[in-house]
Amino acid sequence: MKKDYIFDVIKNSPNSLTAEEIYNNVSQNININLSTVYRTLNNLVDKDLVTKIVRQDKISYYELADNEHKHYLICDKCNQAYPTDMCDIEKIERKIKRETGFNITSHTLEFHGICPECSKNAK
């Protein structure tokens, strides 16, 4: 099953990948079609094995699902996403709920900037 190849790539990647990156990677080993990658990815997401992340650039990124609540530091130079678990938004959420009555179920947070690596290279 090609699903296994796709899932393996995701499991072995330290960072989130686009469907195309996954496709390129898997293609090195077997014949596969991009639509199969997308279909499989949606499948894995439905089964909560993989998390789909929609970033501001309108491209979706996929990574191994884990229960940790994470956010990303996205470097505007190299476009890499670095996960961080620092997130004290719960307080803000409580405050909003208290003051507006809006019942928050989730949030997305994305930081943009320049990663240490790119800062270094810029010099």
Add this chain to the structure above:
Amino acid sequence: MKKDYIFDVIKNSPNSLTAEEIYNNVSQNININLSTVYRTLNNLVDKDLVTKIVRQDKISYYELADNEHKHYLICDKCNQAYPTDMCDIEKIERKIKRETGFNITSHTLEFHGICPECSKNAK
């Protein structure tokens, strides 16, 4: 100039609008083409007169630019975006910078849930 019609719609709208909503609105008064709307919108964004907001649904929303730093409470029922200025992320940003060296220049934050209105209607 059709730009004025477009800018007017944005100015007079209490909430952010999609390109299509703007197109529909302007179309009631004058003949206009969707591509003109998009072109004009990009123009206004470049001039910092209008802010473009990319939401998780991959559709862009446009609203009058103001210098206030805002975030949105997005209702998953009615899909309306309610701005909020509650945002204490600066602390988190400082912490991240201190601990990772990542130089953050901006962030995006989006809350999802059910707005009071929809909560009420659900009953």
Add this chain to the structure above:
DNA sequence: AGTGTACTCGCAAATGATTTGCGTATTTTT
């Protein structure tokens, strides 16, 4: 008024990520 330059627009076609229909293969169930 005449000419040149620069926008402004409409239209149709292109884009690019993602999805879908459909027919064929492959696997799983009985």
Add this chain to the structure above:
DNA sequence: AAAAATACGCAAATCATTTGCGAGTACACT
């Protein structure tokens, strides 16, 4: 092994957005 269910490739469809091009319009300078 036959039937039922999935998986897959391929080509075409989607959908928001962009772009090329050609015509129309405005402004500037002589």
